Amino acid sequence: IPPVPVQDFSQFGEIEEKPMGRLLKAGAVNLHRSWLNVPHVTQFDQADITELEDFRKSIKAEAEKQGAKLTPLPFIIKACALALETFPQFNVSLGAEGDTLIWKKYINIGFAVDTPDGLLVAVVKDANKKSVYQLARETADLGARAQKKQLKGEDMKGSCFTISSLGSIGGTAFTPIVNAPEVAILGVSKASIQPVWDGKVFQPRLMLPLSLSYDHRAINGADAARFTSFLSQVLADIRRMLL
Numbered sequence: 684i685p686p687v688p689v690q691d692f693s694q695f696g697e698i699e700e701k702p703m704g705r706l707l708k709a710g711a712v713n714l715h716r717s718w719l720n721v722p723h724v725t726q727f728d729q730a731d732i733t734e735l736e737d738f739r740k741s742i743k744a745e746a747e748k749q750g751a752k753l754t755p756l757p758f759i760i761k762a763c764a765l766a767l768e769t770f771p772q773f774n775v776s777l778g779a780e781g782d783t784l785i786w787k788k789y790i791n792i793g794f795a796v797d798t799p800d801g802l803l804v805a806v807v808k809d810a811n812k813k814s815v816y817q818l819a820r821e822t823a824d825l826g827a828r829a830q831k832k833q834l835k836g837e838d839m840k841g842s843c844f845t846i847s848s849l850g851s852i853g854g855t856a857f858t859p860i861v862n863a864p865e866v867a868i869l870g871v872s873k874a875s876i877q878p879v880w881d882g883k884v885f886q887p888r889l890m891l892p893l894s895l896s897y898d899h900r901a902i903n904g905a906d907a908a909r910f911t912s913f914l915s916q917v918l919a920d921i922r923r924m925l926l
């Protein structure tokens with residue numbers, strides 16, 4: 684790769700050079716490696732979460748009594764776990780030679796945590812076997828410990844699929860980088876009220892933007908569209924999680 688030319692920026696104004704922290708450096712290596720190795724495609728979709736949000740708000744106080752801060756994230760993890768069970772081709776890694784696929788029989792879901800020192804991925808083990816309350820408690824605990832630099836090695840290992848949620852911050856869509864050797868990552872942006880045509884009139888609906896980046900060596904575009912459509916359907920009506 685042709686290197687970016689080195690420049691003396693001080694000729695344009697005052698500068699200060701500081702070393703990158705350990706976490707920032709490790710993240711830079713991982714992201715660069717994935718960017719160079721993985722042929723990325725991003726599939727966009729949106730989920731109508733109007734009813735999910737009504738439900739979430741209606742049980743928020745009850746959830747707090749159970750020690751769970753109920754944000755959309757635990758519901759999204761639960762829906763992704765079901766999507767990974769339904770589409771196991773997303774729960775694989777490429778073998779060392781690139782000519783086999785390793786199918787995982789467990790569903791561990793990582794989620795990106797923004798900390799002052801850089802990006803971390805904390806991992807919820809066996810997410811498909813946990814209730815939304817359990818997922819809420821666990822993500823809050825992992826997120827809080829990540830902020831305090833108290834995550835253990837095992838809290839950050841073994842993820843099969845990652846979620847990067849920027850929903851509490853903003854933005855309409857983005858193209859996340861696959862957390863290789865995983866083959867897919869779901870980006871979640873901020874839900875907003877959008878006019879949705881119901882066949883007669885536009886209805887104000889709360890729409891959640893989804894951006895699924897995937898490794899095109901392991902996953903084809905049709906499957907990616909099926910995966911995000913499935914996620915949208917499940918988040919639009921979480922009773923589908925019972926089916």
Ligand code: CAO
Pocket residue numbers: 753754755756757794795796797798802822826847848849850851852859871872873874875891
């Ligand atoms: N749309 C609208 N609002 C959202 C939302 C969404 N998609 N997702 C969360 N929110 C709301 C929550 O409901 C909460 O509001 P209420 O208190 O009224 O319910 C508020 O935003 C704050 O949520 P939170 O940040 O406390 O919790 P979370 O579960 O959404 O996120 C975590 C936890 C750890 C994922 C988050 O703190 C974080 O670090 N996000 C950044 C991840 C990141 O950096 N990704 C980029 C990686 S690539 O560089």
